[in-house]
Amino acid sequence: MLHKQKQKTSSLTIVVKVGTSSICDEVTHFPLLGNLSLMVETILKLKAMGHRVVLVTSAAIGTGLRRLNLPSKPKKLAQIQSEIAVAAVGQGRLMSLYDDLFGQFNQPVAQILLTRNDLADRSQYLNAVNCLEELLAMGVVPIVNENDTISVSEIRFGDNDTLSAITAGMVKADYLFLMTDVDCLYTDNPRTNSNAKPVFIVDDIATLKEQVTVSSPGTSLGTGGMVTKLIAADLATAAGVTTIITRGSTPQNIIAIVSALHSPSPSSSSADVAATATAAPLHTRFVAKPNPLVDRKWWILHGLHTAGTIYVDAGCVRALKAQQRSSLFAAGIVHVEGSFVAQQSARVVHERVDPETGKVVEQIEVGKGLVNYSSMEIARIKGCKSSEIEGILGYADAECVVHRDNMTITGKRAEE
Numbered sequence: 001m002l003h004k005q006k007q008k009t010s011s012l013t014i015v016v017k018v019g020t021s022s023i024c025d026e027v028t029h030f031p032l033l034g035n036l037s038l039m040v041e042t043i044l045k046l047k048a049m050g051h052r053v054v055l056v057t058s059a060a061i062g063t064g065l066r067r068l069n070l071p072s073k074p075k076k077l078a079q080i081q082s083e084i085a086v087a088a089v090g091q092g093r094l095m096s097l098y099d100d101l102f103g104q105f106n107q108p109v110a111q112i113l114l115t116r117n118d119l120a121d122r123s124q125y126l127n128a129v130n131c132l133e134e135l136l137a138m139g140v141v142p143i144v145n146e147n148d149t150i151s152v153s154e155i156r157f158g159d160n161d162t163l164s165a166i167t168a169g170m171v172k173a174d175y176l177f178l179m180t181d182v183d184c185l186y187t188d189n190p191r192t193n194s195n196a197k198p199v200f201i202v203d204d205i206a207t208l209k210e211q212v213t214v215s216s217p218g219t220s221l222g223t224g225g226m227v228t229k230l231i232a233a234d235l236a237t238a239a240g241v242t243t244i245i246t247r248g249s250t251p252q253n254i255i256a257i258v259s260a261l262h263s264p265s266p267s268s269s270s271a272d273v274a275a276t277a278t279a280a281p282l283h284t285r286f287v288a289k290p291n292p293l294v295d296r297k298w299w300i301l302h303g304l305h306t307a308g309t310i311y312v313d314a315g316c317v318r319a320l321k322a323q324q325r326s327s328l329f330a331a332g333i334v335h336v337e338g339s340f341v342a343q344q345s346a347r348v349v350h351e352r353v354d355p356e357t358g359k360v361v362e363q364i365e366v367g368k369g370l371v372n373y374s375s376m377e378i379a380r381i382k383g384c385k386s387s388e389i390e391g392i393l394g395y396a397d398a399e400c401v402v403h404r405d406n407m408t409i410t411g412k413r414a415e416e
């Protein structure tokens with residue numbers, strides 16, 4: 001299938017994610033200055049072409065290890081505290097390195113450190129979005145990393161692939177470049193399987209997952225790998241961002257890839273567009289979803305930490321997915337899992353049960369929403385009519401458990 005890239009050529013918004021393996025030597029942890037300089041030059045060239053660029057960078061831990069003369073990052077659970085302390089040492093030094101390199105060209109940069117908790121609050125999320133927008137409007141290059149020192153494990157992004165996808169959604173990017181230590185996604189690990197073939201273009205990540213073997217666990221310093229890149233691509237394409245995986249040691253390829261995807265004139269045939277894109281350096285392109293989720297719905301799905309799960313019956317699923325979507329009412333709830341309060345977010349799941357054995361045969365993710373009642377309240381009102389809530393709880397703050405405006409349905413509607 002041929003894909004015609006949208007022919008926007010003036011100012012593109014491009015998020016570039018650079019992993020630890022492209023920034024620090026895996027053994028010595030010394031900075032890979034050649035790579036970093038090329039990355040900085042590439043970003044400056046993209047800016048000179050009129051594009052807006054956000055850099056999402058890892059390597060606070062790697063840089064901290066070098067500074068502290070430690071051989072490797074702590075692995076035991078008890079040492080997680082020292083891992084984040086190492087990140088605190090490295091983050092300032094990493095920024096100073098970028099500031100020095102960009103500073104050679106009089107290019108101002110800004111440090112943005114994010115945690116999942118920051119983004120879970122709608123007003124803080126919007127503040128972060130506005131800050132990024134303002135920086136881009138001022139011609140600054142925002143440099144984003146996770147705020148490792150205050151991210152506890154259950155709310156941690158953990159890998160910067162996910163963080164970069166969230167960032168790309170926040171700035172409504174045209175492109176997310178996930179720079180890594182291979183040229184592109186392969187059908188299997190090219191280091192261990194010589195028959196592994198490059199994957200050039202991906203329309204549907206769910207189908208892709210059935211066709212490729214993704215085993216890369218990431219490097220000894222980074223936390224990501226190909227698995228987290230696919231999650232990031234899924235997330236970013238849902239927000240309408242074309243996502244590219246390509247080699248981190250040749251960042252100049254970003255320019256060649258963007259140019260190849262945008263150089264044909266608007267009247268070019270699809271074949272011309274495909275041929276030009278194929279002539280670009282090796283990369284995998286994940287096609288952006290044509291009808292991306294609008295900002296608030298995307299934020300509910302990806303910005304919010306999921307605090308629990310609400311299990312619903314089949315009738316409820318049909319109502320939630322119907323053309324005129326219904327809100328989620330207590331009557332359709334079967335049970336609730338986890339401990340959460342009102343205004344936190346919960347997954348909505350349907351369990352398909354084998355009628356003969358009574359066993360759950362499949363769990364179907366329906367969506368995610370901001371709840372009007374706590375998990376304890378939901379446990380008491382599940383299966384009841386809205387008119388009964390007041391009698392059971394002694395009050396009724398809302399007639400539904402999740403209002404449809406506060407819910408994002410994943411997957412297709414029932415009638416599609």
Ligand SMILES: N[C@@H](CCC(=O)OP(=O)(O)O)C(=O)O
Pocket residue numbers: 018019020021057058059060061062087145146148158159160161218221222223224225
């Ligand atoms: N935020 C941390 C680690 C993030 C991380 O490992 O990401 P990656 O190298 O992309 O797998 C850091 O700056 O070292």
